[in-house]
Amino acid sequence: MIRILGLRVDQVNMEQALARLSEAIAAFRAGKSRGAQVVTINPEGIWLARGDEQLRRIIEEAYLVTPDGSGVLWAAARQGKILDERVTGIDLLYRLCERAAEEQWRVYLLGAKPGIADEAAARLRLAYPHLLIVGRENGYFRDREEQVICEIAASRPDILFAALGMPYQEKWLAANIEKLGCAVMIGVGGSFDVIAGRVRRAPRLLQRLRLEWLWRLLHDPRRWRRFLAIPRFMAAVRREIKNNNEK
C-alpha cells in the first residue's frame, strides 16, 4: 500500500485486483466476509477526500483501493513507487463481467438515469452471453431507498456495480453494506453511460498518452470546476515530496 497526500492507494494491477475480488467472493460464500467494498481512486477523489472525513474513513476501511487516473500513477512515481497501470472502474467492470460469465457470478447494475442500466445490461449480455445480470435499477431512488435495498438483497448478487458518482456511491455503499448482502460492491461513476453508448470514452491513444481527463473535460465542459482539483492535487504532491526531502 502507498500513501498519496495521506490517502491510501493499494499497489495492484488489474490481474491482482481481479484475484483479490475472486478471493472476496469465495470468502463471502464461505461466510467469512460481510462484503467487500472497492474504491477506485483518482486525483479528484483524493482531493475530495482530503476535506471529507467520512470519505477518508471509507477509503481507509475499504477492502481494496485501486489506482484510477494517471495523476495517481504520476504521484506514486514521484515517490519512487511503481504502480503498473490504472485500474479504473469501467475497466474493472468489463473484466469482472468477463470473469463473472465464466464463473456464473451474479451481477447487479445500480445507477445512472432511467433506462441506462437496462441498455448497459443489454450491451454487456451481447459482449458476454453467459453473464448473469440478476437485476438493474436506475440511480434516482431517494424516495424508495429501502425498497431498492431489499430488491438488491433479494436478488443475491455476488457483485454490485453502483454508478451513482463519487463520493455519493462510496458513502451509500458503505452505509448499506450489511443490508445489501453482496460479496463485492464497487462504485463505477459514469461507466453505465459509456457502456450504454450515451457517452464516448477517450480513444485508446489518448488513454495511453494519459490524457483521458482532457477528453472528458472537452466533452463535458461543465466538469471544469471538478478538474481544477487536478492542478491543485499535483501542486500539493510536489509540495509534500519537497517537504519530505527537506526533513
Ligand code: UDP
Ligand atoms: N447518478 C445517479 N444518481 C444520482 C446522481 C448521479 O445515478 O443521484 C449517476 C449519473 O446519472 C451518472 C453517474 O451517476 O451516470 C455519475 O457520473 P460521473 O461521470 O459524474 O461520475 P464520476 O465518474 O465522476 O464519479
